[in-house]
Amino acid sequence: xxxxxxxxxxxxxxxxxxxxxxxxxxxxxxxxxxxxxxxxxxxxxxxxxxxxxxxxxxxxxxxxxxxxxxxxxxxxxxxxxxxxxxxxxxxxxxxxxxxxxxxxxxxxxxxxxxxxxxxxxxxxxxxxxxxxxxxxxxxxxxxxxxxxxxxxxxxxxxxxxxxxxxxxxxxxxxxxxxxxxxxxxxxxxxxxxxxxxxxxxxxxxxxxxxxxxxxxxxxxxxxxxxxxxxxxxxxxxxxxxxxxxxxxxxxxxxxxxxxxxxxxxxxxxxxxxxxxxxxxxxxxxxxxxxxxxxxxxxxxxxxxxxxxxxxxxxxxxxxxxxxxxxxxxxxxxxxxxxxxxxxxxxxxxxxxxxxxxxxxxxxxxxxxxxxx
Numbered sequence: 001x002x003x004x005x006x007x008x009x010x011x012x013x014x015x016x017x018x019x020x021x022x023x024x025x026x027x028x029x030x031x032x033x034x035x036x037x038x039x040x041x042x043x044x045x046x047x048x049x050x051x052x053x054x055x056x057x058x059x060x061x062x063x064x065x066x067x068x069x070x071x072x073x074x075x076x077x078x079x080x081x082x083x084x085x086x087x088x089x090x091x092x093x094x095x096x097x098x099x100x101x102x103x104x105x106x107x108x109x110x111x112x113x114x115x116x117x118x119x120x121x122x123x124x125x126x127x128x129x130x131x132x133x134x135x136x137x138x139x140x141x142x143x144x145x146x147x148x149x150x151x152x153x154x155x156x157x158x159x160x161x162x163x164x165x166x167x168x169x170x171x172x173x174x175x176x177x178x179x180x181x182x183x184x185x186x187x188x189x190x191x192x193x194x195x196x197x198x199x200x201x202x203x204x205x206x207x208x209x210x211x212x213x214x215x216x217x218x219x220x221x222x223x224x225x226x227x228x229x230x231x232x233x234x235x236x237x238x239x240x241x242x243x244x245x246x247x248x249x250x251x252x253x254x255x256x257x258x259x260x261x262x263x264x265x266x267x268x269x270x271x272x273x274x275x276x277x278x279x280x281x282x283x284x285x286x287x288x289x290x291x292x293x294x295x296x297x298x299x300x301x302x303x304x305x306x307x308x309x310x311x312x313x314x315x316x317x318x319x320x321x322x323x324x325x326x327x328x329x330x331x332x333x334x335x336x337x338x339x340x341x342x343x344x345x346x347x348x349x350x351x352x353x354x355x356x357x358x359x360x361x362x363x364x365x366x367x368x369x370x371x372x
Contacts, residue, residue, distance in 0.1 A: 015051035041308030123164035175356030230311020273297035
């Protein structure tokens, strides 16, 4: 008899790879509420719903639950349409002003799924770069902000038509000055209009990163979310599907050099065990697979299941209290506790992340106080 987690993983693999579920099970013995909750916590309920819809009739869950999941999938498809429409509008406006943004993550990732609307959608991230960042932010203010904007060291965040949009001055910031400087230089070289690919969204050609940048960037984004608060299986599914799509296309020597240069190789191998042994990517399609990381990956996987997407469901996280100082202190304690939990598995990565967290946090505190 399969556990709820095992059935969830089988359904995730079935929906992700668009393959029928080969294992049979008695639906009356399945704790469908647990499977449903796992899919929600990991933000992969669209993929799981698709798999459930393709089960033989005798294996399907109670009709009420299936109707609920299909209702959520229908809403997600509506949200995808709204995001794509908003993406075309903001990109076209930037193009008209001589700025060529690059779509990061999000709707670009959705194209790796056999049905893009199965991916639970979020916000729109556009890389602008330092040179055109201020001009892009001015244009964004004409785009009809609906809520007060927020600016960080990395991006400018605003809302339009219920969609969160982030304009990035930098694609990502790596912990550790040496690693970050190397990454910023590489990003600037890779995210040029000539290097990027183009995806068609309605009437707009949208720039997206080249494959060699994409697979490393998606991993790095997920890995550092994991280090600093938590990550869900949705982000790892994005990365896994990208690796599958670009198998045989990625420059493996460049990838190996960059993973070492940016201090990411250990995290890459650790997450690689989850991409292959859990999500279902064939091992020969994963660059630098290392089975010696299997035991550590099991600990990481347990944390992912416990904490859910971005760590939002972690029981120990608790409710963030009201008040600026109280809220910051609450986040600091949780982050510090997490670093202590991970330091044995990822010592140098955690130390760099902790130093970066303190320095970036202090800068943000000063900026917030000055803006009051």
